[in-house]
Amino acid sequence: MLDMKYLRSHFAEVKERLKFRGEDMSAFEDFEELEKKRRELLGQTEELKSKRNTVSQEVARLKKEKQDADALIAEMREVGEKIKELDADLRDTEEKLEQLMLRMPNIPHESVPAGDSEEDNVEIRTWGNVPEFGFEAKPHWDLATDLDILDFERAGKVTGSRFTFYKGAGSKLERALISFMLDLHTEEHGYTEMMPPYMVNRTSMTGTGQLPKFEEDAFRIEAEDYFLIPTAEVPVTNYHRDEILNGEDLPIAYAAYSACFRSEAGSAGRDTRGLIRQHQFNKVEMVRFVKPEDSYTELEKLTGHAEKVLQLLGLPYRVLDMCSADLGFTAAKKYDIEVWLPSYNEYKEISSCSNFEGFQARRANIRFRREKNGKPEHVHTLNGSGLAIGRTVAALLENYQQEDGSILIPEVLRPYMGGKEKIEKK
């Protein structure tokens, strides 16, 4: 959510910035009028309440002195009715204003490149060498099925499409990657490990920006009105919802493993094979709560932490600076990290590192105090995948495949794989 006071005084400017990201502003045209109406109603009702308060004290005094207060009480009864009316009107106006605000996307940072589509994202660096195979390389779904380490078919029977069973060395590899990434982030990068709930309530989903606009992307538990988390970002960011943090404790950094659930509404027909687009996948997520003035250096740091995982795994990747059209609803600035995927013969997103500035902090009411008795300010929040595990498995299988269909295990993972050097057919 944007800052209401800022919006009030810079509405024209904000409109320009949001048009820059391709947002249709017609839905927000009512903002100024609603905002003005809100303040008018607030002024009126507060004035009456003030009157009621003073007169009520007067009534108390008269009664104490055994004097007649009936006239005042009658008068206040009317005032009470009027207040009730105004309050109802005010509530209605505030509700409309809030709904509007909750659907207004974040303002892009000035460094965000202009663009109309994902074509305009800017590649800012690449790392590693794209492998060249002296044989016909296979996609990971074929490799994995041959090795009997993934079973998409039976998952289809047991649940439905876009699910999988990990099996044997495949399951162990998934587990190894989770442990490896968590250990790296906690031991080398200073994160505190966390395992969050996989279901959250509506308030949490609204806090991080998945709701109200993107409800169809999430799985919902109807009986409780809970949502399966699409990413650990949701529970972990909301961990500090409605809190005032101690400025000295910032930055606060959490690394959380969780399963993630996405309905993939609107993705029918895309990436139908393999691990790339599943309804359920594992991910290690990094979340940072920082001071506003630090958030852009923090974003570089966070992105570096995600890149480090790929470097240690020896997987070639590139980093993209997301253009104005591809920023997503909540981010002010976003880098995507894409790993090389031989089966696609291109780079494919494996991590997304974002600076939300105060956008989530305002929604979720996460603040901090610089000094003991200082005024609370909103923190800036950031998060990034470090990394999506399923896609990492896909990349490992494809990039480390051998001619005989076996998979070489990168050195850093071997301690987590019982010392095993390769995955091969039994």
Next chain:
RNA sequence: GGAGAGCUGUCCGAGAGGUCGAAGGAGCACGAUUGGAAAUCGUGUAGACGGUUACCGCUGUCUCAAGGGUUCGAAUCCCUUGCUCUCCGCCA
């Protein structure tokens, strides 16, 4: 799932229709005292949203789990929801 108890400020805890943003402690901050500390004493110690303002500030409204209701007036009475605790049942 059944029965019961509770939810007040950073924490503990009073409060039972008007004088309550809320007694009293503790904690914390600052000051006095001290060679320094402990102890002691003094002072201070919410947030949101408006108005006003160059700034310090001043001022109004709201907030005692959340939302609604009764009343001239609600922390206090009523209703709904959430959460916590105890006992029973079921259970990884």
